[in-house]
Amino acid sequence: MEDMNDIDDYRELQHLGLHRRRRIFLHRNNPCHDLNEQEFQSRYRLSKAAFEVLFEQIRHRLPSSRDRRGLRISPRLQLLVGLRYFATGNFQLTIADTASMSQKSVSTFVARVAAAIKEIAPLHIKFPQPEREAAVMQAFSLYANMPGCIGCIDGTLIPIRSPGGPDAEVYRCRKDYFAINVMGVCDASLKFTTLGFLLGDSGYACSSYLLTPFFNPGTQERNFNASHINTRNCIERAFGVWKRRFAVLGIPEK
Structure with missing residues (x-):
């Protein structure tokens, strides 16, 4: 009788196996x-x-x-x-x-x-080669009448989570959140490049390779400043395009 029960159990298991979802x-x-x-x-x-x-x-x-x-x-x-x-x-x-x-x-x-x-x-992110410099400068000149420029520089804040540790506050930015300050240089077509003869805002020191606006400008200096502002707008637009295209840049990451 036990043998018959074992056979019935075996047949039931076989039946379940046939209907098991693969x-x-x-x-x-x-x-x-x-x-x-x-x-x-x-x-x-x-x-x-x-x-x-x-x-x-x-x-x-x-x-x-x-x-x-x-x-x-x-x-x-x-x-x-x-x-x-x-x-x-x-x-x-x-x-x-x-x-x-x-x-x-x-x-x-x-x-x-x-x-x-x-x-x-x-x-891909590289400064224009010598044979391309004239074309880059011409593009800036046509954009806002700024001759001799081959790049605009600025920084943007990329939010991060607090890195923790004793140096965490080093990453707190002026807007009171943790961030990395990313410096960027672009050409007139908003393509990121590297460093060279540049335009920067008044947050940078004027030098032989980086031109900043005049303080207390006269008439001629005001014309220069107007062209400078319009030209340097390229880097701000480039950062805006970058962040809109890749939304992760606006989300704190560790």
Whole structure:
């Protein structure tokens, strides 16, 4: 009788096994294919062409990974996750849910992508070569009648969380929150460059390579100051475009 009960139990287990739901691993969507150009740019702040250029330059710095379910997370998807975070500043858990991965994976890929972009930044953020200087100066001259200028400089505050420790107050800015002061230089097309003959506001000291406005200007000096202000507006606009494009720059990060 016990043997018959064992057989019945075995058959019941077999029956349950036949109806057990099998786990199905679906392929992740590919935004590069699924989104049109406008939709892609609104979500990742780059055109598809620019994305492909960036991807080719950093793909070897983004090794393939696998999530907890064994699904492959390609270098391309890692870059998309990083750009999505930079563009929106959303909680990493929210991005994890939309990308079907864990928050830990998102955190890993954001750091990995940021480090990879930092490595190639000197290829793109650089002072104009001698053969380009005349064209850069001509662009500034046409913009606001400022001759001989090849860059405008200013700083902007990027909020961060308190770093803690005895030196935390060093990071508290004049607006009473913790921040890093980022210095930037741009040309007339709002492209970030490096240092050279520059225009800065009155917060900088005037020198042979950095021109600041006149204090108590006469007539000619007022003309110079007007041209100076209009020209130097480029760097303020560049910072504004930068922060609007990548919302994460306005969110405190540690």
